[in-house]
Amino acid sequence: MLTFNLLVLVALAYVAFLFAVAFAAERRAARGDDGWLRSPLIYTLSLSIYCTAWTFYGAVGYAARSGLEYLTIYLGPSLVMIGWFWVVRKLVRIGRTQRITSIADLISSRYGKSTALGVIVTILVVVGITPYIALQLQSITLSFSVFVDPGGDVPAGASRDAVALWSAAGLALFTILFGTRNLDANERHHGVVLAIAVEAVVKLCALLAVGIFVVWGIGRGWTDMLARIDASPIADWSQPGGRWVGLTFLSAAAFLCLPRMFQVLVVENGNERHLVTASWAFPLYLLLMSLFVVPIAVLGLDLMPAGSNPDLFVLTLPLSQGRDGLAMLSFLGGFSSATSMVIVATIALATMVSNHIVVPVWLRLRRDGSMIAGDVRGVVLLARRVSIAAVLALGYVYFRLSGGGAALSAIGLIAFVGVTQILPAMIGGIFWRGATGLGAAAGLVSGFAIWVWTLFLPSFGADAVIPAQVMAQGPWGIGWLRPHAFFGVQGIDPVMHAMIWSMLVNTSLFLIVSMLTFPNPLERMQGAQFVNVFEHSAGTRAWGQTAAAAEDLLIMAQRIIGAADAQAIFLRAAQAQGKPGYLPDVTPDFIALLERELAGSVGAATAHAMVGQFTEGASVTVEDLIAVADEAAQILEYSTQLEAKSAELEQTAGQLRAANEKLTALSVQKDSFLSQISHELRTPMTSIRAFSEILRDGDTGPAEQQKYAGIIQDEALRLTRLLDDLLDLDVLEHGQVELHRQRGQLRDVIDRAVSAAGPRGGRLRLVRRRADEAIMLETDLERLAQVFINLIANAQKYCNAADPVLRIEVARLGAGYAVDFVDNGTGISPEHRQVIFEKFSRLTDPGRAGGAGLGLAICREIMARLGGGIDYLPGQGGAAFRVVLPVADAMAAQ
Amino acid sequence: MPKPPPPLFLGRASYRQRRLRDAVRLLPVAGAVGCMIPLLWPRGAEGPGNGLALLYLFGLWAGLIAAAFILSRAMRPEDDTDAAEGE
Structure with a gap:
């Protein structure tokens, strides 16, 4: 007999294994080695989160109670995937072009980027999915309890709650760790996706193993099994037609509307081509998952003592036959089903809550200066992490409050009906241009209300929320509002009753209100973008x-x-x-x-x-509206094109004007440089001539001779330096320079530049992060140091802050590295930015700088020769220069 | 031997691709109809029984998967631009 402690140990080891898998996947993706992580196989397996613990354990129980009806839950999604060309393909394309982050975002974006609709959908799914998460926690505790007490009854309350609590905490940790690594929801969560793919394999293998054991281990093959089915309590085909059709539709609709399915199907989709593979592979997965359900149910009913919970046959049947290993595998399968569903559902819900509720509220609260102050990115990430914890906490609280009594499948179907309320707004939104935001809101709210009244609240049990008297006679005695008998239509199964009425009212209001109202321009434009996504995918x-x-x-x-x-x-x-x-x-x-x-x-x-x-002028332009109304557009389109052309011409003319201005400025600079260089050459020349004349005349003492010769030499040196600079620039510009490639540390190059530039203006404070600078380079280090010296010297000369500080930051930039030099002065005004890299340019008065304005021009030429670049970096608060290190060098890094 | 005349209609390949898409669109409809057929059977003791229904449904399901597999193989990936979407 397996002990409870061994079971906990195995579960923990399995969880550790999942962490390792997710971690390894993230590492590989970070190294760019993620080819196979984006394969259609992984995509198909990730879709398998449709199969939760409800389907893993509950399907057998469902079959034991209602025969083949459980198949509808699998047939609906199979048909949707086989028919991928109708809906799924369009959803995926829209998701990619519009960068959709969740199903709430899809609805909000389609209906004019409406915040209100995003909030409505978010609330709807949070209410609908929280019980579903609670159901997964319940299934984990229930499966643990089987091993403590083989009867399947709930063990001592404390340990049961502890299992649920620790499961919820562990899941929250995993989801926060791997689900919020990147803010962009369109980037795939590689760790999570690979982990759920692994879990998909585990649960499939577990169910197949139990099935094979049942058919060939206990029974004697297929024919024997068919005979046993015919002899079992569920031998007769007695399926009510309404439920068969209704549940197939319901599961197909829920497959599209469930937030976690939308997450893996649309948001995490890396390539539209994967759908082609998933169109047959995912139905195959579902077929395999449901293949052995009936045999397990039949043998369970046959062999297990009367009254045992059929939801747990998958576990109790191997246990009763003494197959502990098989029972353990089956336990892990159920555990996998529960955890993978909770992880993805939580990510999806947290994205919605943070994007549609927390961030808008936060932005509204600090309306005045939200863009100027504060780190939005940090707030969004924090909101997402807190939302993950909150969603799981809600699930746990629901689990504690509900006490976990109802049969597993009941909550599943209730959640399905809840999320299906999104279907009319979604399908209408992507196929019908006339759908409006008000229509969508009317449909969603009415459907949601009916669902809450007829299915969700009564599910808490008689007298729990709705008094029994209201259930029987309606609120305030209004008979036609009885939760299970709307308009006096009695005797329908509650799930079907709720589904039919809610979908009927939802769809009708959606259509009627849409036809009566008028969409705003942005709504019309988004509508056209969504409906005609294949015609203009330009965005x-x-x-x-x-x-x-x-x-x-x-x-x-x-x-x-x-x-x-x-x-x-x-x-x-x-x-x-x-x-x-x-x-x-x-x-x-x-x-x-x-x-x-x-x-x-x-x-x-x-x-x-x-x-x-x-x-x-936050309005949509005429041009955009014409593109929307493309049925009436041809002539207008033509004039718009003319307009566009003239706008283009105007832009070109503007660019020409700018170029002309630049040329004029350069010409002025050149003139002033010529006059300055004459001046610079003449001053030393004059003194050289004067003092050499005095020396030639020869009536001077030795001390004076020494002094005059010194002056002559200083002036000659100054001339040489100027000519050297000019020559250097000339050589660089004509590509005749020889590079001396060496290997060395970036840190050493910066050290050298700092000490070379340092002593002159000790006032400037340097801020560096030496740890970031440990990068091996292979390039001409002398030349690179020359560039750095120039930039540091410039900061010393021109930074006009009272307490000048120069930050030197090294950052990864794509495949290479960039070194930023940012000071805290007033920076360089926009009109000067385009000329500072030109020769002879100097912004301040000539007397102050003491150079000829060649430094930055030389820097630019050097960086071009080395294969990198140097740019002015705007928006950093002071003068900022970015030196981009050549890519080949960075590849040779580490 | 004389060479056979060249095919009259040159857009054969793309025509075939468009009809393949029609087949892909049709498949779920056929599947849905197939799933509903058991509802026509008599219920209870004189009906075919769940064993037969099980065989029928899984057979239909496997057939749909095979058809989807064959169609997905035949569809050309580069034709994803939907220039002929309207046809």
Whole structure:
């Protein structure tokens, strides 16, 4: 006999194994070695979280009670996946182009990025899914209790609650650890996905092993098994037709609407092609999961003592035959089913709660300066972690309060009916342009209310929430509102009753209100984007002409998605527009792109609100509306194209003007440089000539001779230095320079640069993180040091803060590294940024600097020769320069 | 031997692909109808019994999976642009 302690030990070892698997997957993904993590097989296996503990244990119990009806729960999803070309493909495509983070986000985004709809859907699923999570906790405790007391009854309360509590805590830890690693919900959670794929294999193997044991170990093969079925209490085909059709529809709908299924099916989908494989592989998985259910149920009814819980036959049957190992495997299978469902459901719910409730509330509370102060990214991550803990705590509380009595499948079906309320708004939203937000809200709220009244509240038991007298006679004696007999239609099975009425009212209100109301422009545009997703996958165009400053947007984006990612997006956008630096033109395309990127982290509604703070005239342009109304569009489209062309011309003209201004400025600079260089050459020349004349005339004492010769030499040195700089630049520009490649530490190069530049202006304080600088380089270290010396010297000369500080930061940038030099002065004004890297440019008055304005030009040439780059980095609070180390060198790192 | 005349209709491959998509769309409908057929059977003792129903349903299910597998193999992945979506 297995002891309780051994069981706990095995469960803990299994959990440790899952942690190791998830950790290893994250490590591999971080190294970029994640090819097989993105395979269609892993995707299909991750879909198997549809099979929870309810299906693992409950299906056998279901079959023992109601014959073949349990098959409907598997047939519905099978049909949905076989018919992937209808709905799932469209959902996945929309999820990818609109960067959808959850099912609440899908509804909110479709109906004009509405915050209210996001909140409604979030509340609905939290209410519907919390009991479902409680059900998983219950199944874990129940399966533990089997080993303590083979009868399947609940053991001593304390240990039962402890099992549930520790399970919930462990699951919360796992989910927080691996579910919130990255903020962007569209990035796959590799650790979680691989862990649930492993669990999918474990539960399938466990159920197949028990099934094979039952058919060939206890029975004598298939024919014998069919004979046993015919002799069993469930021999007759007596399936009520209504429930058969209704439950097939219900499970198909729930498969699309359950938050955890939406998470793995749409959000975690890495490649649309995986659907093609999953279209046959997932039904096959479901077939295998349900293949042995009836044999196990029949033999359980036959062999187990009367009155034993059929929900636990999967465990008790092997135990009663003395197969402890098999029982242990079966226990792990049930454990896997419960844990993987809880993990993914919790991630999905936490994403919704944080994106649609916590963050909007937080933003509203600090409306005034939300973009300027505070770290949004940190808040969102914290909100998500707290939500995970809160969701699991809610599940645990529900488990404690409900006492865990009802048959396992009851809660499952109740949750299915609850989430199915989203179906009309979802299907209508992706196939019907006329669906409006008000219609969706009317349908959702009415369906939700009916579900709560007719199914959810009565499920707590008679007199628990609704008094028995109300159940029998209706509220305030209104007979047609009785929870189980709406409009006097009596005698229907409660689940079917609730499903039919809620779906009927939900769908009707959705359609009627949609037809009566008028959508706002953003809603119409999103509707067109969703319904016609295959025609224009280019993505949304949200805004017209705007006055948002690119730098403000950069500062905001840095706070949400992190500095490195934000800078990368801005750099790419600027490059696509053909502009140097980090600040692209704020075009509608760019705004739409940025909004989508942010939506991947905080949801569409919040991203829209945040970007909206910066964009004036928060309305949809004529052009966008015409694209929406494409049935009436041809002529208008043409004039719009003309308009677009003229806008493009205007932009080109603007760029030409800018280029011209730059040329003029350069010409002025060149003139001033020539006059300055003449001046610089003449001054030393004059004194050299004068003192050499005195020396030639020869009537001087030795001491004076010494002094005059010294002056002549100093002036000659100054001339040489100037000419050296000019020559250096010339050599670099014409590519004749020879590089002396060496290996060395970045830290040493910076050390050398600091000590070379240091002694002159001791006032400047340096802030470094020496640990980050331990990077091996293979490049011309002398030249690199020259660049660093120049940047440090510039900070010494030009930083005008009272207490000047220069931060030197090393950061990973894609495949390579970047070294940022950021001081705390006033920085460089935008109009000067484009000329500082030019030759002869110097921003302050010539007398103060003492150089000829060649330093940064030389730096730029050196970095270009080394294969890297140097740029001005805006939005950092002072003058900031980013030196990008050449990629090949960084590859040679470590 | 004379060469056979070239095929009259040049877009054969893409035509075949579009009909394959039709088949993919049709398959779940056929499956749903197939699942409902047992409801026509007589219930209770004079009916076929759950053993037979079990065989029928799993046979249908396996057939659907096989058909989906064959169709997924025949569909060309690069044709995902849906230029011919409207046909």
